[in-house]
Amino acid sequence: MNLKDxxxxxxxxxxxxxxxxxxxxxxSEQTRLRVFEAAAQHGYVPDxxxxxxxxxxxKAVGLVIPVDSRHERVNPVxxxxxxxxxxxxxxxxxxxxxxxxxEANEANSYRMLAARGRVDGLVIxxxxxxxxxIGVLRELGLPYVVHGRFSDEDQTYSWVDMDNRRAFRRxxxxxxxxxxxxxxxxxxxxxxxxxxxxADGFLQAxxxxxxxxxxxxxCNSRMTETYGYDAATSLLRxxxxxxxxxxxxxxxxxxxxxxxxxxxxxxxxxxxxxxHDDVLTYLLNDGTPPVFTAIRSPVRDAxxxxxxxxxxxxxxxxxxxxxxxxxxxxxxxxxxxPAPTNPPHGRTRDAYQI
Amino acid sequence: MNLKDxxxxxxxxxxxxxxxxxxxxxxSEQTRLRVFEAAAQHGYVPDxxxxxxxxxxxKAVGLVIPVDSRHERVNPVxxxxxxxxxxxxxxxxxxxxxxxxxEANEANSYRMLAARGRVDGLVIxxxxxxxxxIGVLRELGLPYVVHGRFSDEDQTYSWVDMDNRRAFRRxxxxxxxxxxxxxxxxxxxxxxxxxxxxADGFLQAxxxxxxxxxxxxxCNSRMTETYGYDAATSLLRxxxxxxxxxxxxxxxxxxxxxxxxxxxxxxxxxxxxxxHDDVLTYLLNDGTPPVFTAIRSPVRDAxxxxxxxxxxxxxxxxxxxxxxxxxxxxxxxxxxxPAPTNPPHGRTRDAYQI
DNA sequence: GACGCCATTCAAAGCGCTTTGGGAAAGCGA
DNA sequence: TCGCTTTCCCAAAGCGCTTTGAATGGCGTC
Numbered sequence: 001m002n003l004k005d006x007x008x009x010x011x012x013x014x015x016x017x018x019x020x021x022x023x024x025x026x027x028s029e030q031t032r033l034r035v036f037e038a039a040a041q042h043g044y045v046p047d048x049x050x051x052x053x054x055x056x057x058x059k060a061v062g063l064v065i066p067v068d069s070r071h072e073r074v075n076p077v078x079x080x081x082x083x084x085x086x087x088x089x090x091x092x093x094x095x096x097x098x099x100x101x102x103e104a105n106e107a108n109s110y111r112m113l114a115a116r117g118r119v120d121g122l123v124i125x126x127x128x129x130x131x132x133x134i135g136v137l138r139e140l141g142l143p144y145v146v147h148g149r150f151s152d153e154d155q156t157y158s159w160v161d162m163d164n165r166r167a168f169r170r171x172x173x174x175x176x177x178x179x180x181x182x183x184x185x186x187x188x189x190x191x192x193x194x195x196x197x198x199a200d201g202f203l204q205a206x207x208x209x210x211x212x213x214x215x216x217x218x219c220n221s222r223m224t225e226t227y228g229y230d231a232a233t234s235l236l237r238x239x240x241x242x243x244x245x246x247x248x249x250x251x252x253x254x255x256x257x258x259x260x261x262x263x264x265x266x267x268x269x270x271x272x273x274x275x276h277d278d279v280l281t282y283l284l285n286d287g288t289p290p291v292f293t294a295i296r297s298p299v300r301d302a303x304x305x306x307x308x309x310x311x312x313x314x315x316x317x318x319x320x321x322x323x324x325x326x327x328x329x330x331x332x333x334x335x336x337x338p339a340p341t342n343p344p345h346g347r348t349r350d351a352y353q354i
Numbered sequence: 355m356n357l358k359d360x361x362x363x364x365x366x367x368x369x370x371x372x373x374x375x376x377x378x379x380x381x382s383e384q385t386r387l388r389v390f391e392a393a394a395q396h397g398y399v400p401d402x403x404x405x406x407x408x409x410x411x412x413k414a415v416g417l418v419i420p421v422d423s424r425h426e427r428v429n430p431v432x433x434x435x436x437x438x439x440x441x442x443x444x445x446x447x448x449x450x451x452x453x454x455x456x457e458a459n460e461a462n463s464y465r466m467l468a469a470r471g472r473v474d475g476l477v478i479x480x481x482x483x484x485x486x487x488i489g490v491l492r493e494l495g496l497p498y499v500v501h502g503r504f505s506d507e508d509q510t511y512s513w514v515d516m517d518n519r520r521a522f523r524r525x526x527x528x529x530x531x532x533x534x535x536x537x538x539x540x541x542x543x544x545x546x547x548x549x550x551x552x553a554d555g556f557l558q559a560x561x562x563x564x565x566x567x568x569x570x571x572x573c574n575s576r577m578t579e580t581y582g583y584d585a586a587t588s589l590l591r592x593x594x595x596x597x598x599x600x601x602x603x604x605x606x607x608x609x610x611x612x613x614x615x616x617x618x619x620x621x622x623x624x625x626x627x628x629x630h631d632d633v634l635t636y637l638l639n640d641g642t643p644p645v646f647t648a649i650r651s652p653v654r655d656a657x658x659x660x661x662x663x664x665x666x667x668x669x670x671x672x673x674x675x676x677x678x679x680x681x682x683x684x685x686x687x688x689x690x691x692p693a694p695t696n697p698p699h700g701r702t703r704d705a706y707q708i
Numbered sequence: 709g710a711c712g713c714c715a716t717t718c719a720a721a722g723c724g725c726t727t728t729g730g731g732a733a734a735g736c737g738a
Numbered sequence: 739t740c741g742c743t744t745t746c747c748c749a750a751a752g753c754g755c756t757t758t759g760a761a762t763g764g765c766g767t768c
Contacts, residue, residue: 031717054757357726406725
């Protein structure tokens with residue numbers, strides 16, 4: 001059943017039927033009603049391809065998510081991002097097209113290029129420090145919004161990001177105020193933009209108090225439970241065990257908690273943990289109080305804003321770059337407390353100094 | 355730059371250029387080369403909409419993922435499923451279109467219907483026991499493959515699923531063989547097809563040995579860490595604490611582990627845990643031996659097969675329903691061991707009987 | 709009665725591609 | 739030279755929709 005069939009069925013021209021369905025005023029209310037009824041009755045749905053070809057609008061946005069080619073790991077934030085984006089998109093009649101790109105190889109430029117015509121705009125996820133995608137984006141000439149930021153990019157472009165630097169600075173200050181001086185950072189992998197900003201914030205806060213962490217206090221890895229466990233274990237067993245850990249995701253914090261408890265210590269008393277929390281639905285840190293003290297910044301909120309901004313750009317490309325900085329909320333939980341006066345393991349050591 | 359432009363640029367007709375690019379034999383090798391060069395040079399990429407309209411093939415598949423409307427939870431398996439599907443799809447030139455559907459409301463039928471024309475086939479995720487989507491699917495007339503199964507569906511349709519019943523029967527038998535008789539199941543929510551099958555397998559194995567678990571040994575909930583912790587805690591504190599737990603996902607197992615350790619018990623010695631493991635990249639249960647004894651069935655494998663089957667069906671709709679049953683692998687890990695002779699907590703109790 | 713005006717409706721072109729059905733040129737055997 | 743096949747290329751139709759520009763008819767007005 002296509003437009004022509006429906007039209008001849010109604011004894012109308014395709015023009016009129018199209019107009020009736022699309023809400024143009026040049027059609028009588030009575031006719032419009034007839035058309036709608038017939039459409040519903042025969043289950044007529046306009047072909048999106050044809051419509052898109054005729055209007056030039058694809059009514060779809062593309063989501064470009066990077067896949068870590070070595071580990072075949074897909075960005076864990078992805079699922080919730082989609083969930084956050086989906087409501088708004090659906091409400092505005094947009095579909096979502098997925099493009100997975102692994103690290104730089106030529107096919108990927110093509111893969112992104114192929115999006116042209118199929119989508120009206122793009123959302124870019126998990127930008128790297130030096131992200132190859134930016135070149136393709138510029139060439140494409142499609143509106144796009146980056147979830148996160150390209151660090152080495154000086155030109156203005158649209159992004160939605162949380163203030164990673166500030167969040168980690170505040171979390172670190174929070175721990176400092178609790179008396180902690182030996183604070184380690186279990187960060188994400190190097191090369192991810194957000195990881196660098198977090199490290200920045202962490203260091204800023206420490207240095208403001210005249211502290212400089214030893215290099216082994218700065219860990220970088222893919223964010224897994226095992227990583228959290230291993231890193232925390234080796235830190236806690238080291239010569240100079242930290243009294244607090246700052247982790248980059250709830251899953252890493254879980255690993256850290258396991259390490260702490262395995263060593264017979266108690267989280268929140270012997271060792272404090274503050275984690276960043278993207279509020280992923282499969283890893284909720286809820287409860288009252290939540291298990292982990294956290295700097296919380298829901299991915300869903302970011303997703304909604306990113307989509308909102310993207311749609312604005314699509315509808316008015318001259319709307320100029322839209323940049324949205326989100327604040328993280330410091331949520332007190334059970335995992336942090338005052339620095340213990342006697343360091344664990346019976347060892348006594350001074351705080352590290354400059 | 356469109357086909358016509360490129361053609362006139364080359365002094366050829368659009369027909370010839372199209373044929374050259376699509377590998378038809380009626381064009382000289384020399385011309386083909388010229389065309390390819392010009393296309394590359396001018397960055398010409400055929401418009402997928404126009405192509406799709408002309409050929410009738412969308413060169414895209416739809417992924418329909420349910421969103422739990424109450425909890426706004428997106429299926430955690432989703433990310434890895436996409437990752438598994440993406441390689442094959444990309445290799446065959448297909449794009450992925452996402453459709454999120456929350457629980458039954460009329461808009462969703464439409465949402466799926468709108469897919470017509472935009473995709474050549476669908477993959478359905480996380481089927482429920484009584485899934486409203488099946489009606490829409492039949493009406494649509496598009497090829498589809500279900501990841502999982504519709505339990506109440508007697509008509510033949512295509513699916514890829516792991517043998518949940520057998521996997522959980524084997525895991526239970528494994529525990530029984532280790533001497534455990536008090537085994538609790540921390541299952542997913544009721545209404546999900548897989549959860550019912552798992553409970554089935556679990557009960558089959560127990561009943562074959564003349565055991566009948568008390569009702570409180572059968573837990574159902576959304577699979578979160580907190581759930582694992584709470585359920586395990588209350589079970590271990592109960593009058594009749596289990597000596598083994600069977601969990602439906604690694605994240606639940608993590609919660610269970612925390613509960614076990616919080617009570618001063620050791621996992622694998624005092625309480626055994628076997629978990630199902632979908633091998634999600636953000637929740638890896640690796641290591642040698644792995645932390646958890648697991649019945650492992652990678653979502654990625656399922657995804658690859660589902661896509662493979664779907665593409666077969668798309669290319670030959672008469673290929674009939676393709677049904678693929680995957681076996682889970684029982685991977686020994688550190689979380690299971692012989693049943694303790696003295697139950698924990700100093701309590702002595704007989705195994706539950708029929 | 710002629711005119712203009714509004715409210716409706718329609719015919720036809722066009723979006724960018726594929727594909728059918730030729731058709732010209734070249735090659736070949738007789 | 740002719741007729742035939744083969745090779746290579748092309749014009750034009752069509753996919754299902756939107757949209758421009760024009761047509762139709764009813765109505766009030768002078």
